[in-house]
Amino acid sequence: MQLADLVNRTSEWLKSTGPNSDIVISSRIRLARNLDKVPFPHWANKKQSENVLLSVEEAVAKTAELKNTTTFRLMDLDSIDKQFLIERHMMSLELAQKSDHKAVVIDEEETIAIMINEEDHIRMQVMQSGLNLFEAWNIINKIDSALSKELSFAFLADLGYLTACPTNAGTGMRGSVMLHLPALVMTNQINRVLAAIAKLSFNTRGLYGEGTQAHGNFFQVSNQVSLGHSEEEIIENINGLIRQIVEQENQARQALLSENRLLLEDRVNRSFALLKSAHIISSQETIDLLSMVRLGCDLEMIKNIGRKTLNELFILIQPAHLQKIENKKLSSNERDFKRAELIRKKLAI
Amino acid sequence: MQLADLVNRTSEWLKSTGPNSDIVISSRIRLARNLDKVPFPHWANKKQSENVLLSVEEAVAKTAELKNTTTFRLMDLDSIDKQFLIERHMMSLELAQKSDHKAVVIDEEETIAIMINEEDHIRMQVMQSGLNLFEAWNIINKIDSALSKELSFAFLADLGYLTACPTNAGTGMRGSVMLHLPALVMTNQINRVLAAIAKLSFNTRGLYGEGTQAHGNFFQVSNQVSLGHSEEEIIENINGLIRQIVEQENQARQALLSENRLLLEDRVNRSFALLKSAHIISSQETIDLLSMVRLGCDLEMIKNIGRKTLNELFILIQPAHLQKIENKKLSSNERDFKRAELIRKKLAI
Structure with a gap:
């Protein structure tokens, strides 16, 4: 290997x-x-x-x-x-x-x-x-x-x-x-x-x-x-x-669903939309947004994306992974660009 | 009339x-x-x-x-x-x-x-x-x-x-x-x-x-x-x-395009994505996002939406308009929800 x-x-x-x-x-x-x-x-x-x-x-x-x-x-x-x-x-x-x-x-x-x-x-x-x-x-x-x-x-x-x-x-x-x-x-x-x-x-x-x-x-x-x-x-x-x-x-999720469903749908959908549209994105923002999308996935607010894809993304969007994928050294700015590109590709439905 | x-x-x-x-x-x-x-x-x-x-x-x-x-x-x-x-x-x-x-x-x-x-x-x-x-x-x-x-x-x-x-x-x-x-x-x-x-x-x-x-x-x-x-x-x-x-x-737009195109594309695309996905949104955020989308439209970064639609939205998303459309009094929270719904409908492509 x-x-x-x-x-x-x-x-x-x-x-x-x-x-x-x-x-x-x-x-x-x-x-x-x-x-x-x-x-x-x-x-x-x-x-x-x-x-x-x-x-x-x-x-x-x-x-x-x-x-x-x-x-x-x-x-x-x-x-x-x-x-x-x-x-x-x-x-x-x-x-x-x-x-x-x-x-x-x-x-x-x-x-x-x-x-x-x-x-x-x-x-x-x-x-x-x-x-x-x-x-x-x-x-x-x-x-x-x-x-x-x-x-x-x-x-x-x-x-x-x-x-x-x-x-x-x-x-x-x-x-x-x-x-x-x-x-x-x-x-x-x-x-x-x-x-x-x-x-x-x-x-x-x-x-x-x-x-x-x-x-x-x-x-x-x-x-x-x-x-x-x-x-x-x-x-x-x-x-x-x-x-x-x-x-x-699980109880906290149910509480959110019954008391704040709209707010939750808003955050989940915004997060998904940002991941699918950003052209420049940091690791930290990606992790925060992926977290919300993963929650949306668990709660069946987002149906056309699997947890496996999201789990993979947590790994792939990291600096060394981006550089292995591109097969060259990338500056922080270049990574933020390549990261956004990769995410858009992986989440394209 | x-x-x-x-x-x-x-x-x-x-x-x-x-x-x-x-x-x-x-x-x-x-x-x-x-x-x-x-x-x-x-x-x-x-x-x-x-x-x-x-x-x-x-x-x-x-x-x-x-x-x-x-x-x-x-x-x-x-x-x-x-x-x-x-x-x-x-x-x-x-x-x-x-x-x-x-x-x-x-x-x-x-x-x-x-x-x-x-x-x-x-x-x-x-x-x-x-x-x-x-x-x-x-x-x-x-x-x-x-x-x-x-x-x-x-x-x-x-x-x-x-x-x-x-x-x-x-x-x-x-x-x-x-x-x-x-x-x-x-x-x-x-x-x-x-x-x-x-x-x-x-x-x-x-x-x-x-x-x-x-x-x-x-x-x-x-x-x-x-x-x-x-x-x-x-x-x-x-x-x-x-x-x-x-x-x-116009000169500032050209400068942005030649020096910061990526950053601009990022902001324009994120703004458009947020408008199309938000479930709760204030007037102020809407105006800021519409402004970026309008710029993206002018610069042909966004091609499938017209300036007329965007101009209309600036008017329609206001409190009294939302209430005239719904034909009833709406609280601020209700408006933020109805506003997001209206925007998603108008921008659905």
């Missing part, structure tokens, strides 16, 4: 096929693993890091569950390629910052991504459409078991898996869910909901993971604690919380 | 058929006349005012040039009717404020309007499409001559016509032109132009005449001085000024 092949492909987890995929964009499970008796990446020397890279690559190659994957060494990627993979949620900003001895392993459907020598030796993730953490867990659990036959993971009987940052120790697992909550935002209930999430020891983040602000109507919710509970318990807890948030978003 | 007949009719001067009607919406000449030996309306008693009303009505009825006119007594009009005529530029806010002994005479094409007992006993106007003050003058001059055979006007050989306010004395004439100057506004040159107009002793006003602010991209320019020059000289002066402003607007 070439990196360029991905441009015209929709990640499986974006296809809006999973449970509750109107409100829950995607579910993600990631596991942090480290090789036994090797310093964590930030403390490892070049030789040690190179050995980790080679060992993990070798283990991946031997694992049946990973036979459809491709390994990209960061040294072989230019800055647009790296940004491109970050935009697709296949790797982190942190992995991209230094390229030495680093790699990312991706399968064709973009369900699986394994980062080598990020904060931990191994950070693997499995993504699923909608609210489907258990399915993601089933898949990643098999990959983890298979890899553990090839590699010796740092593990203590009383503590569990060891990780560079203590907050990840234990299961080494983080479950996270990307939510679209426009009605809770529009009805000014979102702060109450976010406060409740924080009180229950869950984290809320923005569209692109750690360190990014929740902006617009998208919120990523994940567990803070990975120690002292089994993976299944942690997932069950997240699931319970997410089901409540989904219920609240 | 019934007042309600006007709702579905486009005033002749709005049809965008006159010279320079891309930039000059309309030209208007008005004459102020008073009956000899009768106090001006503000000082006249009821009997005197009633006599003025009857005399002028009688003179109108005898005048061949006014045979297609209808006289509406203000006492017979409700507040929506009055607002409706103001919105159509057929009468002033001042005439509407008190109804006693007042009337307005209108022809079917809405080219001619004669207010009785406004600030002066007679305020007559003739409107024309585009930059066409001389044609308006020719028409109103004939009406004035015909009326002067039936009525004795207050006139002094050395001063000219006497008027309630000295600024109107002499010719009693005001020529005014409604301009659409979006490019001068967008290129931040409008203040320089307005300052030059003021320096040359011309007035600038908003869409609805005296006391209204110039808002958005519409400006009404008229002569300040009506004394000491012949009507033809005054008109020639206004014409000269307007031709310069038109030239500057």
Whole structure:
């Protein structure tokens, strides 16, 4: 698989096929693993890091569950390629910052991504459409078991898996869910909901993971604690919380429909019209407008466009994607123009 | 003619058929006349005012040039009717404020309007499409001559016509032109132009005449001085000024096209899309968006809509018009909804 092949492909987890995929964009499970008796990446020397890279690559190659994957060494990627993979949620900003001895392993459907020598030796993730953490867990659990036959993971009987940052120790697992909550935002209930999430020891983040602000109507919710509970318990807890948030978003949508239908129709239709007509548009405005159109789609105010197309657009309108599509470097102004052109093309009915 | 007949009719001067009607919406000449030996309306008693009303009505009825006119007594009009005529530029806010002994005479094409007992006993106007003050003058001059055979006007050989306010004395004439100057506004040159107009002793006003602010991209320019020059000289002066402003607007449009075409296309297309999609819209937003669409139409960025339709919309989207169309009183919220509905219907292609 070439990196360029991905441009015209929709990640499986974006296809809006999973449970509750109107409100829950995607579910993600990631596991942090480290090789036994090797310093964590930030403390490892070049030789040690190179050995980790080679060992993990070798283990991946031997694992049946990973036979459809491709390994990209960061040294072989230019800055647009790296940004491109970050935009697709296949790797982190942190992995991209230094390229030495680093790699990312991706399968064709973009369900699986394994980062080598990020904060931990191994950070693997499995993504699923909608609210489907258990399915993601089933898949990643098999990959983890298979890899553990090839590699010796740092593990203590009383503590569990060891990780560079203590907050990840234990299961080494983080479950996270990307939510679209426009009605809770529009009805000014979102702060109450976010406060409740924080009180229950869950984290809320923005569209692109750690360190990014929740902006617009998208919120990523994940567990803070990975120690002292089994993976299944942690997932069950997240699931319970997410089901409540989904219920609240649905209630807020019904309230908007019964009390402010006209206002909602106005915003939805204006947003759709702007996306179909703009000749210059920023990422931020696009995300805000797409959010309203997605809501209109969920509420059947807009009928001739699918959620899959809208989900795709959230990815495609990003800077590195626009540059991969055009196959050249674009200035910010050029991107705003190309972005508008792309959106008009994708939404032409 | 019934007042309600006007709702579905486009005033002749709005049809965008006159010279320079891309930039000059309309030209208007008005004459102020008073009956000899009768106090001006503000000082006249009821009997005197009633006599003025009857005399002028009688003179109108005898005048061949006014045979297609209808006289509406203000006492017979409700507040929506009055607002409706103001919105159509057929009468002033001042005439509407008190109804006693007042009337307005209108022809079917809405080219001619004669207010009785406004600030002066007679305020007559003739409107024309585009930059066409001389044609308006020719028409109103004939009406004035015909009326002067039936009525004795207050006139002094050395001063000219006497008027309630000295600024109107002499010719009693005001020529005014409604301009659409979006490019001068967008290129931040409008203040320089307005300052030059003021320096040359011309007035600038908003869409609805005296006391209204110039808002958005519409400006009404008229002569300040009506004394000491012949009507033809005054008109020639206004014409000269307007031709310069038109030239500057055209240059600003060309500059926008060559330097900011993308930005312009973006604004024009977004504006058109919003008008075609909004479900709730205020007058102010409508005027701003229509202005951009009109510019797009002039520059052939928008090809499937005519200036006549856009000109009509400026009139139809006003509060009293919406209420006449719906034939009932509407709240502000209801109007914002009905306005959006009307615009979508008129712009449906």
